[in-house]
Amino acid sequence: MRPTPHRTPTAPRGLVAGALAVVAMAAVTLPATPAAAARSAAQRAAACTPAQVVTNGGFESGTSPWSQSSTSVITSRSGQTAHGGTSFARLDGAGSTHTDTLSQSVTIPPGCTSATLTFRLHVDTAETTSSTAYDRLTAKIGSTTLATYSNLDRHTGYVQKSFDVSAFTGRTVSLAFTGTEDSSLRTSFVVDDVALGTSGGTAPPGDSPRTPAAPSYTVSLSSNTSGTVWTGHESATFTNASATALGEVYLRLWDNYHGTCSAMPIAVGNVTGGTAGSLSVGCTALQITLPTPLAQGQTATIGFDLGITVPSGADRFGHDGAFSFIGNALPVLAVQDGAGRHLDPYTDNGESFYSLAADFHVTLDHPSTLLVPATGSSSDTPGSSGRTVTTATATKVRDFAWAAGPFTRISGTSAAGTTVNVYSVSGISSSDAQSMLSTAKSAMDAHASRFGPYPYGELDAVIDNHYWFGGMEYPGFVLDLVSTTALTHEIGHQWWYGIVGDDEYNSPWLDEAFTDYATDLALGRTGTNCWNSVSWVSSAEKITNSMAYWDAHSSRYSTVVYGYGKCALHDLRRVLGDTAMAKLLKDYASSHWYGVSTTAEFKAAAQAATATDLTSFWATHRIDG
Numbered sequence: 050m051r052p053t054p055h056r057t058p059t060a061p062r063g064l065v066a067g068a069l070a071v072v073a074m075a076a077v078t079l080p081a082t083p084a085a086a087a088r089s090a091a092q093r094a095a096a097c098t099p100a101q102v103v104t105n106g107g108f109e110s111g112t113s114p115w116s117q118s119s120t121s122v123i124t125s126r127s128g129q130t131a132h133g134g135t136s137f138a139r140l141d142g143a144g145s146t147h148t149d150t151l152s153q154s155v156t157i158p159p160g161c162t163s164a165t166l167t168f169r170l171h172v173d174t175a176e177t178t179s180s181t182a183y184d185r186l187t188a189k190i191g192s193t194t195l196a197t198y199s200n201l202d203r204h205t206g207y208v209q210k211s212f213d214v215s216a217f218t219g220r221t222v223s224l225a226f227t228g229t230e231d232s233s234l235r236t237s238f239v240v241d242d243v244a245l246g247t248s249g250g251t252a253p254p255g256d257s258p259r260t261p262a263a264p265s266y267t268v269s270l271s272s273n274t275s276g277t278v279w280t281g282h283e284s285a286t287f288t289n290a291s292a293t294a295l296g297e298v299y300l301r302l303w304d305n306y307h308g309t310c311s312a313m314p315i316a317v318g319n320v321t322g323g324t325a326g327s328l329s330v331g332c333t334a335l336q337i338t339l340p341t342p343l344a345q346g347q348t349a350t351i352g353f354d355l356g357i358t359v360p361s362g363a364d365r366f367g368h369d370g371a372f373s374f375i376g377n378a379l380p381v382l383a384v385q386d387g388a389g390r391h392l393d394p395y396t397d398n399g400e401s402f403y404s405l406a407a408d409f410h411v412t413l414d415h416p417s418t419l420l421v422p423a424t425g426s427s428s429d430t431p432g433s434s435g436r437t438v439t440t441a442t443a444t445k446v447r448d449f450a451w452a453a454g455p456f457t458r459i460s461g462t463s464a465a466g467t468t469v470n471v472y473s474v475s476g477i478s479s480s481d482a483q484s485m486l487s488t489a490k491s492a493m494d495a496h497a498s499r500f501g502p503y504p505y506g507e508l509d510a511v512i513d514n515h516y517w518f519g520g521m522e523y524p525g526f527v528l529d530l531v532s533t534t535a536l537t538h539e540i541g542h543q544w545w546y547g548i549v550g551d552d553e554y555n556s557p558w559l560d561e562a563f564t565d566y567a568t569d570l571a572l573g574r575t576g577t578n579c580w581n582s583v584s585w586v587s588s589a590e591k592i593t594n595s596m597a598y599w600d601a602h603s604s605r606y607s608t609v610v611y612g613y614g615k616c617a618l619h620d621l622r623r624v625l626g627d628t629a630m631a632k633l634l635k636d637y638a639s640s641h642w643y644g645v646s647t648t649a650e651f652k653a654a655a656q657a658a659t660a661t662d663l664t665s666f667w668a669t670h671r672i673d674g
Contacts, residue, residue, distance in 0.1 A: 050365075050399060050400060050518055050519065050521050050522065050561075100246070100247050101244055101246050101247075101387050102156060102157060102158070102245045102246075102247065103153065103244055103245045104153065106168075106242055106243035106244050107131075107134050107136070107241060107242050107243075108123045108131075108134075108136040108137055108138055109134045109135070111123075114153055115138075115151055115152070115153050116150075116151070116152045116153065117138075117149075117150065118149050118150040119149065122139065122140060122149050122150075122151050123136060123137075123138050123151070124136065124137065124138075124139055125137070128142075128237075129173065129237060129239050131241055132169040132171075132241040132389050132390070132392075133241065133242055133385065133390035133392075134389075134390075136241075137239055137240065137241040138151050138226070138239070138240040138241065139237055139238070139239050139240075140186060140226060140227075140228030140237070140238045140239075140240065141184060141186075141228040141229070141230040141235070141237055141238055142173075142230075142236065142237035143230055143235060144175070144233065144234060145230065145232060145233070146230065146231060146232045147229070147230040148227065148228065148229045149227070149228045150226070150228075151225070151226045151227075151240070152223050152224060152225035152226070153223070154221060154222070154223055155221070155222060155223075155224050155245055156221040157214070157217050157218050157219065157220060157221075157222070157245070157247055158218070158219070158247055159218060159219035160218070161215070161218050161247040161248060162215065162218075162248070162653055162656065162657070163213075163215055163247065163248045163649050163650070163652070163653040164213070164214045164215045164217065164218055164245065164246070164247045165211060165212065165213060165214065165215075165245070165246050165247075165647075165649040165674060166195070166212045166224070166243075166244070166245045167209055167210065167212075167242075167244050167245075167246075167387070167388050168188075168209070168210055168240055168241070168243040168244070169207035169208070169209055169210075169241045169389060170186075170198065170202075170207060170208055170209075170238065170239070170240055171204065171205075171206065171207045171208070171237075171238075171239040171241075172186075172199075172200065172202045172203045172204060172236065172238055172239075173203065173205075173236070173237045174200040174235070174236035174237070175235050175236070176200040176234045176236060177234075178200070178201075179201070180201075181201075182200060182201050183199070183230075183231045183234070183236070184228070184229065184230045184231060184235075185197055185198065185228070185229050186198045186199070186227070186229075186238035187226070187227045187228075188210070188212075188225075188226055189223075189224075189225045189226075189227070190212075190214050190222055190223070190224050190225075191217060191220070191222035195212045195214075196210065196212070198238065199236075200236045204597070206394065206597075207239075207241065208595065208597050209555050211593075211648075211649075211673060211674045212673075213649070213652075213673070213674065214245065218247070224243070226240055241389065242388050242389030244387040246387055246649070248649070248650065248653060258290045258291060258386075259290065259384055259385070259386040259405055259645060260289050260290040260295060260384075260385050261287035261288065261289060261290070261295065261298055261382050261385070261405075262287065262288045262289070262290035262405065263287065263288045263407075264285055264287045264381070264382050264407040264408075265286045265287070265408040265409075265410075266284070266285050266381070266407060266409045266411075266449070267283070267284045267286075267409075267410050268281065268283045268284075268355070268379060268409070268412070268449075269281045269282055269283075269414075270355065270357070270411070270412070270413055270414065271413075271414040271415070272413070272415040272416070272419075274416055275368075276359075276368075276415055276416070276419050276421075276453030276454060277358070277359040277368050277373055278357070278358050278359070279355075279356070279357040279359075279375075279378075279413075280355070280356045281354070281355055282352065282353070283352070283353060283355045283379065283380065284350055284351065284352035285300075285350065285351050285352075285382060286349070287348065287349065287350075287382060288346065288347065288348045289344065289345055289347055289348075289349075290345070290346075291385065292345050294342035294343060294344055294345075295339065295342060295343040295385075296338065296342040296343075297323075297336055297338045298323070298336075298337050298339065298351070298382055298383070299334050299335065299336055299337070299383035299392060300317065300337065300353075300380040300381070300382065300383070301334060301381055301382075301383050301402075302315040302328075302332065302333050302334070302335055302380050303315075303333055303378075303401070303402065304357075304366045304378050305328075305331065305332040305333045306331060306333055306394075306395035306397070307360050307364070307366055307367070309332075310328065310331070310332040313332055314357065314358045314359070314360060314366070314378075315355075315356070315357060315380065316355070316356035316357075316358075317335055317353045317354070317355060317380060318353065319353060320337060320351065320352070320353045321351065321352040321353070322337075322340075322349060322350050322351035322352055323338055323339045323349075323351045324337065324338045325337055325353075326338055329392065330392050330393075330394055331394060331395065333395055334383065334392045335380070337351055339351075353380075355380070357375065359373045359375060359378075363513055363515035363516050363517065364517070364518070365518065365528060366378060368454075369474060369515050370474075370475075371455055371475075372452065372454035372474045372513065373452060373454060374450075374452050374528055375450060375451050375452060375453070376448075376523055376528070377402060377448065377450070379411075379448070379449050381404050381407070381448060382404070384403050384552075386645075388555075391403050391552065391554070391555075393554040393596070393597075396554070396596045396600050398596065398599060398600050398603050398606055399553070399557050399561070399596050399599060399606065399610075400546075400553040400554070400560075400596075401553060401554040402447070402448060402553050402554075403550075403551075403552040404447045404448060404550070405550070405645070406445040406446065406447055406643040406644075407445070407446065408443070408444050408445065409424065409441070409442070409443045409446060410440075410441075410442050411423065411424075411440070411442075411443075411449060411451075412438055412439070412440050412441075413438070413440075413441070413451065414432050414436060414438050415436060415437060415438075415439065415453060416436055416437075417432075417435055417437045418435075418455060419437075419453045419454055419455065420453070420454065420455070420456045420458060420472060421437075421439045421451055421452065421453050422451065422452050422456070422458075422470060422472045422509035422511055422526065423439065423441040423449070423450070423451035423452075423509065423526060424441060424443045424448070424450055424451065424509075424523055424526045425441040425442050425443025425444075425446065425449070425506075425524075425525055426441065426442055426443070426505075426507060427439050427440065427441045428440050443505065443524060443525060445643045446505065446524035446525065446547070447524060447546070447547060447550055448523055448524060449523070449524070450523035450526045451526070452472065452526075452528075454474065456472035456474065456511070457472070457473045457475075457477070457479075457482065458471070458473075459471050459473075459482055459483065459486055460486075461486050461487075461490055462490070463489075463490035463491070463493045463494045464490070464494055465493070465494045465498075467493045467494070467497075467506075467507065467508065468506065468507040468508070469486060469489045469490050469493060469507070469510065470507065470510070471485050471486045471510050471512060472509060472510070472511045472512065473512045473513075474511075474512065474513045474515075476514070477512050477513070477514065477531065481512070481531045484531070484533075485510060485512055485529070485536055486510075488533045488536050488537060489508065489510050489536060489540060491537075492536065492537040492540040492541070492571055493540060493543075495570070495571035496540060496541050496543065496544055496567055496571060499567065499570060499634065499635065500544045500545075500548075500549075500567070500634060500635055501548070501635065501638050501639060501642065504548070505524060505525040508525055508526070508540065508543070509525065509526045509527075510529060510536065510539075510540075511526070511529070512529055512530070512531060513528070513530070514530050516528060516529070516530055519532075519535050520532070520535040520536065520538065520539040521539065522539045522540075522542030522543070522546060524543070524547045527539040527540060527542075533572070534572065537571050538564055538568045541563075541564040541565075541567040541568050541571070542560060542564050544564075544567070544638060545559070545560045545563040545564045545567065546560035546564070548642055548643065549563075549637070549638050549641045549642070549644070549646050550641075550643075550644060550645040550646065551645060551646045551647070552647075553596075554595060554596045554597075555595040556593065556647065556648055556674070557595070557596055557599070558592050558593055558610050558648075558672075559646050559647075559648065561610050561611050561614060562592065562610060562611060562613075562614020562618060563618065565611045565612075565614065565615040566614075566615040566618040566619065568615075569615060569619070575619070576615065576616055576618075576619030576620075577619075579612075579616040579619060580613075580616045580617070580619070580620050580670075583613055583616065585671070586602075586605060590602070590605065590609060590671070591609075591671040591672070591673055592609055592610065592613055592614050592617060592670060593671070593672050593673045593674050594609075594610075613670075613671075617670040617672060620666070621655060621666065624659065624661060624663070625655070625658055625659050625661075629658050629659065630658075632658070633654060633655060633658045636654070637651065637654050640654075648673070648674030649674050652667060652674070
């Protein structure tokens with residue numbers, strides 16, 4: 050999404066789970082220990098076996114091999130909730146002088162160039178101060194303190210923490226959490242989904258398993274006369290890629306953020322292939338329990354009736370008069386990975402849409418007076434009297450979006466052979482539409498030449514100057530103002546988010562900074578001296594912060610993630626050289642094609658591309674992970 054001044058929402062919002070005011074602690078850069086410095090050449094040259102070395106990090110398999118100060122630290126008791134599953138670790142919460150500890154011995158394999166510790170943390174406190182840290186949680190590996198949190202870091206919901214622990218490669222060390230409470234007013238430090246992943250080698254590391262994998266969605270919907278109400282059926286087929294049996298899945302009903310739980314724009318009913326549970330996260334997540342747990346490699350299908358009511362407003366889900374824009378409306382499966390199940394809240398400051406590449410077959414029955422641009426390759430056939438059926442097929446895409454209205458359409462083909470369609474609302478001049486078509490064709494070819502050929506056949510661009518958000522990306526489909534820079538940016542997202550995916554909520558820089566950097570390159574901008582204008586407002590501000598942080602510091606989001614992020618990539622290009630940087634990004638896109646990128650993987654790939662030690666570069670540019 051293109052950054053624009055953030056509006057104050059006027060529509061009623063759901064009760065989004067997880068207030069996002071969180072004070073992030075600065076991650077510690079781990080010093081190389083004498084033992085690490087003295088590792089033998091043979092050990093350094095050992096092949097890295099990528100691994101997740103924490104056992105029972107989600108606390109779902111009892112307490113082993115964790116050591117805990119009391120039998121009540123690892124628990125599923127009421128009062129707190131797990132990030133994923135039913136169990137979690139709760140340290141303190143006594144409301145009196147108290148200390149809880151939790152630890153596990155881990156071995157980080159030799160030969161790995163990257164080792165990243167992540168965990169989810171929720172701080173719940175009765176303390177009322179906004180200035181004094183009375184109760185503390187310390188996270189350590191070996192004798193090194195990674196971070197200290199306190200009652201001042203209170204927040205509802207979990208926030209992911211991430212640390213580079215590569216200095217401990219080849220060693221067996223203790224991973225430990227210690228919570229201390231003073232004599233009054235309780236603070237609970239709730240930890241879940243602890244993971245320590247390793248990777249390495251000279252080539253960019255590949256993606257780790259994520260589930261439910263290989264999703265395939267089949268959708269049939271019919272609209273009312275205006276295209277603002279759609280009803281029908283959706284089914285989702287998926288495979289469990291995890292070694293752990295999959296007993297439940299979650300559907301993300303993202304657009305329920307745009308209403309209330311008592312008046313939901315996205316309605317799901319008559320579920321088959323599983324049992325519908327409760328809605329959560331502001332009614333944007335629906336639990337579906339499978340009839341029997343799905344073993345690794347097994348496939349299942351769920352189905353449900355679906356109703357979509359498009360609210361008023363020129364939004365990524367909304368209608369501007371006769372023109373409807375329907376983004377994030379189809380329910381998609383929530384991702385479960387090494388960090389646990391991702392049920393992050395919706396944000397309209399940026400994106401929350403972490404999803405896996407999937408196949409979509411969508412039929413949209415609508416009045417023939419409406420044009421329906423959509424993700425994928427589309428064809429129209431006559432329907433019942435006065436109606437048309439648009440059939441859209443898309444392969445290996447992360448989402449599906451469409452629009453409906455009496456658009457004006459023009460089309461063209463880029464020099465490299467990609468079909469581009471521009472759909473304009475009333476009020477867009479023919480010259481502006483032609484300009485956007487020219488921009489789109491040029492941008493498609495520029496990005497494809499740098500990062501790899503565009504695989505989706507055609508691109509639809511829907512132009513409306515009333516979008517408050519500037520522009521928004523979906524696979525093969527973008528919403529945009531009349532703006533050369535904005536449209537080039539949104540088309541760049543076809544690669545950075547679309548083809549090379551990422552966890553948009555927890556690592557927004559991986560799509561926004563990379564896309565803004567790609568936009569600069571496409572428009573001939575070199576970013577000369579742009580890092581010289583960087584000014585941080587606090588030690589907690591980092592390019593790699595999550596949307597939880599940016600929703601609490603929204604005025605800084607575009608400045609840091611887009612601006613400082615792309616400047617950091619320009620600086621990296623100057624360190625590596627133009628040729629090496631171009632090769633790095635093209636190779637990195639290739640190795641993560643239809644997969645998911647992480648900050649740790651990109652840092653490892655960048656380090657493998659140069660003999661220069663990039664440790665200080667990442668620290669200076671505040672790129673953690």
